[in-house]
Amino acid sequence: MAPLVQVEHLEKRFGEVRALDRVSFEVEAGEWIAIMGPSGSGKTTLINILGGLDHPSAGRVVVDGLEIGNLGERELTRYRADKIGFVFQQFHLIPYLTALENVMLSQYFHSITDEKEAAEALARVGLSDRLQHVPAELSGGEQQRVAIARALINQPKLILADEPTGNLDETNERVVLTLLHEMHDAGHTILVVTHSQAIGNLADRRVELEHGRLARISVPSLAKE
Amino acid sequence: MFLRILWKLFGASRGRLAVALIALTSGAAVCSGLLNVNLDADRKLTQEFRTLGANVVIAPPAGGSEAALADSSVLDRIAVLRLPQIVAAAPYLYVAANSGSQPVILAGTWFDQVARMNSWWKLEGGWVFSRDDRDHCLVGFNAARQLGLAPGSSVQLRSGSNNVSLTVAGIVTTGGAEDNQILTNLDSVQDLAGVSGRVSLVQISVLGSPAEIEGVAQKLAGALPGFDVRTVRQIAAAEGTILGRIQGLIFWTIALILVLSMLGVLASMAALAMERRRDVGLMKALGGAVPRIMRLFLAEAGTLGALGGILGFLVGVVLARWIGQRIFGVAIEGRFEVLPITIALTIGVALAGAFPLRLLGRVRPAEILRGE
Numbered sequence: 001m002a003p004l005v006q007v008e009h010l011e012k013r014f015g016e017v018r019a020l021d022r023v024s025f026e027v028e029a030g031e032w033i034a035i036m037g038p039s040g041s042g043k044t045t046l047i048n049i050l051g052g053l054d055h056p057s058a059g060r061v062v063v064d065g066l067e068i069g070n071l072g073e074r075e076l077t078r079y080r081a082d083k084i085g086f087v088f089q090q091f092h093l094i095p096y097l098t099a100l101e102n103v104m105l106s107q108y109f110h111s112i113t114d115e116k117e118a119a120e121a122l123a124r125v126g127l128s129d130r131l132q133h134v135p136a137e138l139s140g141g142e143q144q145r146v147a148i149a150r151a152l153i154n155q156p157k158l159i160l161a162d163e164p165t166g167n168l169d170e171t172n173e174r175v176v177l178t179l180l181h182e183m184h185d186a187g188h189t190i191l192v193v194t195h196s197q198a199i200g201n202l203a204d205r206r207v208e209l210e211h212g213r214l215a216r217i218s219v220p221s222l223a224k225e
Numbered sequence: 226m227f228l229r230i231l232w233k234l235f236g237a238s239r240g241r242l243a244v245a246l247i248a249l250t251s252g253a254a255v256c257s258g259l260l261n262v263n264l265d266a267d268r269k270l271t272q273e274f275r276t277l278g279a280n281v282v283i284a285p286p287a288g289g290s291e292a293a294l295a296d297s298s299v300l301d302r303i304a305v306l307r308l309p310q311i312v313a314a315a316p317y318l319y320v321a322a323n324s325g326s327q328p329v330i331l332a333g334t335w336f337d338q339v340a341r342m343n344s345w346w347k348l349e350g351g352w353v354f355s356r357d358d359r360d361h362c363l364v365g366f367n368a369a370r371q372l373g374l375a376p377g378s379s380v381q382l383r384s385g386s387n388n389v390s391l392t393v394a395g396i397v398t399t400g401g402a403e404d405n406q407i408l409t410n411l412d413s414v415q416d417l418a419g420v421s422g423r424v425s426l427v428q429i430s431v432l433g434s435p436a437e438i439e440g441v442a443q444k445l446a447g448a449l450p451g452f453d454v455r456t457v458r459q460i461a462a463a464e465g466t467i468l469g470r471i472q473g474l475i476f477w478t479i480a481l482i483l484v485l486s487m488l489g490v491l492a493s494m495a496a497l498a499m500e501r502r503r504d505v506g507l508m509k510a511l512g513g514a515v516p517r518i519m520r521l522f523l524a525e526a527g528t529l530g531a532l533g534g535i536l537g538f539l540v541g542v543v544l545a546r547w548i549g550q551r552i553f554g555v556a557i558e559g560r561f562e563v564l565p566i567t568i569a570l571t572i573g574v575a576l577a578g579a580f581p582l583r584l585l586g587r588v589r590p591a592e593i594l595r596g597e
Contacts, residue, residue, distance in 0.1 A: 044595070048591045048594075051510070053510060053589075053590050053591040053594070054591045073515075074514065077509065077512055077513070077514050077515070078512070078514075079512075080509075080510065080511065080512040081511070081512020081513075082512070084512075086510060086511070088594060090594075092503075092507050092510075092594065094504055094507065094508075095237070095504075096233045096234070096236060096237035097230070097233055101226075101229065101230070101233070104226055104229075105226070105230070105508070105511065105513075106511050106512070107226075108226040108227075108230075109508065109511050109512040109513040109514070109517065110512060113226040150511075
């Protein structure tokens with residue numbers, strides 16, 4: 001069976017700057033991958049290209065059989081709606097929509113909205129009593145849980161999380177990590193960008209970048225066990 | 226979900242949208258008011274014009290002095306036609322008379338008809354109200370100065386071997402030939418000149434556009450064979466020109482107001498677009514297609530336009546009544562057909578003013594999510 005994600009000799013240049021330089025790796029369906037590296041190493045650029053938010057300058061990226069570099073704007077939009085669930089460090093919720101509506105917005109762009117299903121998704125992340133709250137009325141941890149419910153609502157092939165605990169305190173970090181664990185256990189494929197060695201250790205594999213290049217792919221000791 | 230998001234967009238941006246709504250409502254109010262005035266302007270203005278003198282003159286064919294007089298039954302033949310466009314018809318009989326040694330033109334007419342078509346005449350003293358009043362006359366400004374007459378003074382007039390004594394009711398200033406004449410009732414002049422039942426000409430005031438006036442003249446000519454029926458072309462053409470200019474002025478004012486409203490909306494929407502860059506970037510990241518996102522914003526602008534159009538129409542009706550009262554002395558009633566025109570124009574302005582929101586389709590989600 002072909003890997004869910006194939007990255008081959010991926011390059012991304014911003015003018016003279018080479019953000020990604022001939023990066024290659026593969027991700028099997030159901031894997032939890034931690035993408036690690038210092039600031040400016042190209043982690044977010046890699047996630048953006050995998051998520052169809054940016055175009056590669058060279059190389060191949062294939063996700064679920066689709067070569068992203070060949071997709072036009074309209075097809076990329078459809079790709080994001082159908083196959084990708086995003087979780088951002090800054091949560092990125094629409095401020096004037098309630099928690100429930102933020103989740104339904106993702107349904108709306110994917111196909112049709114189902115309020116009951118959206119409420120259940122929020123209940124699964126422990127927010128059944130926060131459905132009608134707008135983001136400003138939610139804590140950071142709660143907002144990130146709404147974002148996770150939103151990422152999962154359309155059953156995406158790939159969940160891309162960019163520093164999902166970067167803006168959270170220790171308690172909320174644990175809650176989010178537990179949710180990531182549950183998603184992984186449920187068979188979701190997860191790519192998490194993180195600086196945290198602790199989170200990196202929870203992944204099945206770690207893809208480490210340095211100066212835009214693939215430094216190493218390693219298997220954390222916890223995963224080995 | 227579409228309506229749900231739309232409703233939330235209104236709630237989230239109510240301040241900026243209120244500014245845009247005020248701009249749209251103001252523009253729509255002026256447009257609606259002027260459109261109502263425009264629809265009524267023809268009628269009101271031609272009515273006004275009909276107080277500015279005759280625009281059709283009927284005269285007997287040129288010939289000898291006796292042949293140049295028409296039988297006053299011509300007025301009955303005009304009346305029989307029952308032409309609704311005819312506002313007034315005044316017969317005139319002109320006689321050369323003397324006041325002492327001073328020659329003067331004496332004009333006999335019907336003052337009630339003269340008053341209806343010459344409201345701009347300046348009058349010092351009183352008017353002659355009854356066709357049976359054989360004792361009073363009006364004297365033109367120049368004639369009064371020449372003969373030393375004032376309201377209340379008496380004047381003895383002689384024509385041939387007949388004399389008549391009249392009391393001056395008032396002095397009129399017309400800016401025309403009447404300033405040199407003495408005007409009194411038709412019957413008195415006919416008796417003085419010994420031409421009972423005869424008139425020199427009939428002046429008619431006809432309501433309508435130059436083409437309509439010409440049409441009435443043709444009907445009159447058809448009904449009065451042998452008579453010379455002429456439109457006073459300068460007056461008809463001047464009325465047509467004034468109407469055309471007023472309509473042009475209204476059209477360009479509406480266009481200008483719409484452009485100004487659009488600039489007001491544009492300013493609000495430009496600020497709104499800046500506020501919404503992040504939301505649009507996020508929506509695109511979540512798989513929102515640009516046309517689907519833009520439909521939300523255009524529906525928002527369209528709804529705002531429709532609302533502004535309805536509110537503006539209502540304010541415009543009040544405005545039209547006020548303009549009508551101030552300018553024509555009669556309230557102009559709001560016309561229902563102006564409502565869809567106003568709404569359509571305001572929606573168009575709102576959509577044009579929402580141009581900055583349409584530019585949001587170009588937002589690159591990766592840049593927005595990076596916080597650029």
